[in-house]
Amino acid sequence: MNDTNKNNTVLRFLTCGSVDDGKSTLIGRLLFDTKTILTDTLSQIEKSSKKRGMSAIDLSLITDGLQAEREQGITIDVAYRYFSTGTRKYIIADAPGHEQYTRNMVTAASTSQLAIILIDARKGILTQTKRHSFLTKLVGIKHIVIAVNKMDLIEYDQEKYQSICDDYKIFASAIQLDQPGTKIQFIPMSALNGDMIVDRGSMIDWYKGPTLLEVLENLDTREDIKESALRLPIQYVCRPRDSDNKELHDFRAFMGRIESGLLQVNDKIKVLPSNQESTIKEIRIGDKILKKGIFEESVTVSLHDEIDVSRGDMLVHAHDELRSTKGFTAKVCWLSETNLSTNRTYLIMHTSRTSKAKIASINSKININSLALEEANDLKTNDIADVTFKLAQPLIVDKYANNRGTGAFIIIDESTFHTVGAGMIESIDK
Amino acid sequence: MKEKISHLDWLESEAIHIMREVAGQCANPVLLFSGGKDSLCLLRIAEKAFRPGRFPFPLMHIDTGHNYPEVINFRDKKANELGERLIVSSLEDSMKKGTIVLKQDDEPRNKYQSITLLEAIEEHEFDCCIGGARRDEEKARAKERIMSFRDEFGQWDPKNQRPELWNLYNAKVHRGENIRAFPISNWTEMDVWQYIEREELELPSIYFAHKRDIVKRSGAIVPITNVTPVRPGEVVENITVRFRTVGDITCTAPVISEADTVEKIIMETASTVITERGETRLDDQVSEASMEQRKKEGYF
Structure with missing residues (x-):
């Protein structure tokens, strides 16, 4: 459905599972049944399907991207797909199930509000299901859909489905995934035949809950x-001194994206880390003057007082007790092929501010299969660990559980400039 | 009080945020501007990101020399209106220097744009090029980062991309290396047209239905111009067409359409059955991997 509705909202979600679970087929089905796939793409897929000796159209080929992936029949990297329904624009982060799983899934999950975890109905809960669930919890996703797929291969057996759901509930409670504020929904489906994805189909009449698309829509x-709380990290300071317009010679405005909360004209604010206070004079997006700016809006604001504000500073409400810190402990996912070295200095990029950082300690490492804590002296690619950092410059941070935008950071290698780690802050030094 | 901004506001805000990150992190960025609809969206986003200040980057067009005059005139007019600096780097200069050698005079020039682009990056020492590419355009693009790293030779290595998490964009590079930043990565063709409608953006006239001399050649509609002449045995027709994409004349085909307003184009886009590039980009149809190959060679 290539809709023309202008008042859609955006929903971003990820799909976790391997090719064997039918993940690519599920995405293919969503795109196909919402009429997002156009004829030429379909004829290309038809051609590829035939080339590989398949008789029916293989919907999973829709999500194949790179040459190497087509050659090897696997997906390597996170891919982004789009569809739209009339009420929503959807952005799917498609994380591959093979190599580099943790790294890809954390990447895909970082921008998602909902996760679809696929379970093969013949196999039930596997180690990989547990891994997906744990990572979903780690990245703080509050909406989880357990998609029990391939129901066609177990004769749409309600009892077998129910026992998978029961097993999962026990596991979810064991890892404390089922916290208040987190919603877990179960759907029996067959992506291959299209049952319970967009259409209900006729084979699962005993299931009375919503289809996958209904869950997404609602x-x-x-x-x-x-x-x-208001969090407005400043990205850029506008000082149009060289403008022809004389009125603009003293004009200064501060630009950034509101990471959370509500900003209104005349609000008393303070600038961190300097703690200078002022009030909001004007909020605008382009030429449009606004009374307020909200979560996810990129705004331009000016203040009543001439105070010093630069990139990397943060605007919060004057009564907020938030302060800058020079150290914190965080869950870190190591992304690089090169191990973390506790002797080195790294760069931490957090909102619009970057600081040098040292590793004070690696407190523990999580065994992603058993979920047990282990001692660790270094971190390898795909490791997840509890790490304490010391910072050279202060950062203005929240706990990740309270605020994704100001609780997350990436770690950059000082010499290669590669992104080597991702972190979620759990406790903040006083 | 629960609220959420609309999808166009969200996409716009994300794009503004990305542009401001480029401005905040990069020493010498440039915005690639062709006069096409996607790059016109980028200009409006840049206005919202930086006005009342000036843009913290110049505009640059990689000119193949095979352009529709309507688009070139529009490009110059737009840069003039905005009062921003426009750099034109032309393939013909690279040809004079001998860095581009055509196999035959009339071959499509799109793939050679990479060479001129890389020369311009080196000459002006740009550390970041902002482009209007979208992930929904093509499958190799679906896996590209919003800030995509290129090495000293301008190469994209799809297997070794920097992970990109949350809205934290790592644009750090060493001298000679380069970032390609794509603020409208998450937009679809429909989003672009809806944004054009909402912002009342002016477009080059060839985007709208007009009469044009064409021939039908192996399934595609080929406009007759001085660089794409009629071949023996072909019949020239004069029909009503519009362009869905605007690029080098030799590889951009129009579609049959009566849509002469943005509103009608949106209606047509909603009911179309063929993808934007599939219908109109003759250069993507060569092989399954042609876009990926071009990107590895430095194409944006």
């Missing part, structure tokens, strides 16, 4: 902007 993605 998810409440709104943010309670009055409940959450």
